[in-house]
Amino acid sequence: MAPSVLIVDDDPLIRELLQSYLEQEGYSVRCASTAEQAEACLEEHPVDLVMLDIRLPGKDGLTLTRELRVRSEVGIILITGRNDEIDRIVGLECGADDYLSKPFNPRELISRAKNLIRRVRHSQQPAGLAPAGQLRQFDDWTLDVDRRRLIAPDGGETLLTHGEFQLLSVFLRNAGHTLSRDQLMDQIRNREWLPNDRSIDVLVGRLRRKLDDDPANPRLIITIHGTGYLFGAPVSGRP
Known part of the structure; x- marks a missing residue:
């Protein structure tokens, strides 16, 4: 089954750019522009990885990260600005697995997504399969x-x-x-x-x-x- 990713960003250009990178590598990609849309999407379509912008309108990315981590083992990569050091630290404290700074390097993006999804899928194996x-x-x-x-x-x-x-x-x-x-x-x-x-x-x-x-x-x-x-x-x- 193709790895699945949910992109959460209110900037349509960023969404399209990330979606293009990931789909070229064979990923199944869904997109949302708000935390509320992301939550609704995840209820219907569970994914391996969520990539989300910290600065979302309404409920921000840090709050969504904290809520997802309480109830889910999904991989979480935060999308941050180059100078958002404090937000990155808080995001890691909230339970994010990693972060990517804008502008993106496509190879780094794919590498981080691939490594994190592999770990997530391994962690979901029944104990007897280890x-x-x-x-x-x-x-x-x-x-x-x-x-x-x-x-x-x-x-x-x-x-x-x-x-x-x-x-x-x-x-x-x-x-x-x-x-x-x-x-x-x-x-x-x-x-x-x-x-x-x-x-x-x-x-x-x-x-x-x-x-x-x-x-x-x-x-x-x-x-x-x-x-x-x-x-x-x-x-x-x-x-």
């Missing part, structure tokens, strides 16, 4: 790699967003080693970024909350002041 050996254990927690779920010591499960999963995976692969923000950004975003970009700090904060890791005295994701972060727990299992 290959053996795809569990990583640390400090009584377990990361189910294929399903992108974090299993707590009491057995409860939490879905990780794409960005959270990528960051935790990097930490687990490099447990015991200090990683700078530059190194983390390179590994999870694979893009050029500005020195003041706080995306990594936002994702670390979200991961700490899901891991019950006290930010004032963290045991798992430890801040190395002036440098970056270190994952402080031993890790077992194969990546």
Whole structure:
């Protein structure tokens, strides 16, 4: 089945441009100009990925992101202006998986959509379909790699967003080693970024909350002041 995408933007030129890029790659694309139209569309036509502008008329993109994340595992990529750093940070805190800045690079757009949809579809597989050996254990927690779920010591499960999963995976692969923000950004975003970009700090904060890791005295994701972060727990299992 062709990957499905919903584009939500009040600018018809942006909608047409994104739709053209995606349809050329074989994606099934629907469009909406408001959050309300997007919600109605999603009720009738569930999709793998939502690409939405932060600055929508009426209900804005950040509010829609927060509401979608509460009830859905759909992939979410925010569309932002080049200088909308604060909105990008808030969007990640609301549960967005990634963001794209205008103007778009078509290759980057397709690459990010493809990678996120693959992760979303893997996470929706029934537990019994996950290959053996795809569990990583640390400090009584377990990361189910294929399903992108974090299993707590009491057995409860939490879905990780794409960005959270990528960051935790990097930490687990490099447990015991200090990683700078530059190194983390390179590994999870694979893009050029500005020195003041706080995306990594936002994702670390979200991961700490899901891991019950006290930010004032963290045991798992430890801040190395002036440098970056270190994952402080031993890790077992194969990546």
